Amino acid sequence: MSSTATPSRTAAPVSARRAQTRERLMAAATTVFAERGVNGASVEEVCETAGFTRGAFYSNFADKDELVLALIQADVAAQYAAAASALEEAECALGTSTVATVVASTLERFDAFGATTREGVLAQRELLLHAARVPALHGPYRDFLATSSAQLRTLLADALERVGLEFTLPVDLAVEMLLATHARVQNQALFDEGVDTTAMQAVVLAITRPRPDGRAGAGMGGGPATRSA
Known part of the structure; x- marks a missing residue:
């Protein structure tokens, strides 16, 4: 019983963090796209503005x-x-x-x-x-x-x-x-x-x-x- 309950309690914070990461990346993209355009903006610029690495980006989005x-x-x-x-x-x-x-x-x-x-x-x-x-x-x-x-x-x-x-x-x-x-x-x-x-x-x-x-x-x-x- 206890072995099945523990994973469910620890999974929720990970999901919440991922959702927050995704939201921050999207907010950063809005700012960067407005300044440089979608084609002119790089994944690196979006990540830098959001405060994340490229790994965080590609764990949420396949590409721009x-x-x-x-x-x-x-x-x-x-x-x-x-x-x-x-x-x-x-x-x-x-x-x-x-x-x-x-x-x-x-x-x-x-x-x-x-x-x-x-x-x-x-x-x-x-x-x-x-x-x-x-x-x-x-x-x-x-x-x-x-x-x-x-x-x-x-x-x-x-x-x-x-x-x-x-x-x-x-x-x-x-x-x-x-x-x-x-x-x-x-x-x-x-x-x-x-x-x-x-x-x-x-x-x-x-x-x-x-x-x-x-x-x-x-x-x-x-x-x-x-x-x-």
């Missing part, structure tokens, strides 16, 4: 392409958590903020929209360009985009229902308009320290209207949404 894929997949996972957090904040904020502010804030918290720091935008662009250059990554990146779009449609539908609004045009077209608007916000982040989100709020107001029943969804107090800025 696998690291890039892991970063893309991590974005998808982070979006689920960001979406849930954003909706919780929307519920709390509706009583003291306008609908435009609440919905725009919800979108900004969603990780597909959330990369608005210079480093974050540069790293995101580098992952896109590298995936475009490497045929083996085309399929996984398409899957990432499809998953992101599906999550975003679900998030928007839920968020708008909670604040008593609906789109005035098909949801797919609305999502494309919001993505295009945010792409401009991201481009601004590459050159300016501050990010102006008023354009996103204006687009939200322009393509939404109060629901016919005039009520917010469950959990939002049941009152009509206020659209004023």
Whole structure:
């Protein structure tokens, strides 16, 4: 009995350390890729930034392409958590903020929209360009985009229902308009320290209207949404 219990107790810390090592390597890669690009960055630079050896890298990733894929997949996972957090904040904020502010804030918290720091935008662009250059990554990146779009449609539908609004045009077209608007916000982040989100709020107001029943969804107090800025 004791001989089988001991390995199970010692295995967990090793797994936790490996997960932490992987996370640090991925965080370091984000920084290095933003500075030098995926092709310009070496495995050694990623390891040095993370404070690990090449052995630690290759025990977690076969090569840089696998690291890039892991970063893309991590974005998808982070979006689920960001979406849930954003909706919780929307519920709390509706009583003291306008609908435009609440919905725009919800979108900004969603990780597909959330990369608005210079480093974050540069790293995101580098992952896109590298995936475009490497045929083996085309399929996984398409899957990432499809998953992101599906999550975003679900998030928007839920968020708008909670604040008593609906789109005035098909949801797919609305999502494309919001993505295009945010792409401009991201481009601004590459050159300016501050990010102006008023354009996103204006687009939200322009393509939404109060629901016919005039009520917010469950959990939002049941009152009509206020659209004023």
